[in-house]
Amino acid sequence: xxxxxxxxASQMPxxxxxxxxxxxxxxxxxxxxxxxxxAPELESRLIELGFVEGAKVEVLHxxxxxxxxxxxxxxxxxxxxxxxxxxxxxxx
Numbered sequence: 439x440x441x442x443x444x445x446x447a448s449q450m451p452x453x454x455x456x457x458x459x460x461x462x463x464x465x466x467x468x469x470x471x472x473x474x475x476x477a478p479e480l481e482s483r484l485i486e487l488g489f490v491e492g493a494k495v496e497v498l499h500x501x502x503x504x505x506x507x508x509x510x511x512x513x514x515x516x517x518x519x520x521x522x523x524x525x526x527x528x529x530x
Contacts, residue, residue: 452495452510453525460496461529463489463512468526480526487519488512489527 449464453471466484468477475483489495489512498516499509507518 449528449530451525452497452527452529453508453521453523455497455508455524455529457497457500457508459529460494463491463493463495463527463529465491465528466526467528471525472522473520473526475523477526480523484519484523484526487517488515495527495529 451467452463455461466481466489468481468484471477471480473480493512496511497508498511501507504521506521508521508524509516509518510524
């Protein structure tokens with residue numbers, strides 16, 4: 439799990455969010471995820487999908503097995519991501 443600065447207690451990784459959550463992306467922190475991808479590549483892919491600072495995000499759906507993957511709406515685009523990759527997206 440990603441450590442959260444006490445000053446940013448309202449922030450959390452998107453990978454921990456449940457269906458129905460909506461918030462705003464604050465930053466990416468790909469260095470502490472359990473992704474198979476190297477941190478720079480994961481961050482680049484997330485940015486390409488629209489996970490950018492200030493974007494509105496909403497968790498629309500969770501997979502049946504282990505609640506993975508999740509369907510996420512970023513602004514007006516819907517994408518599916520694995521929870522372990524979503525742990526790199528810090529939201530509030």
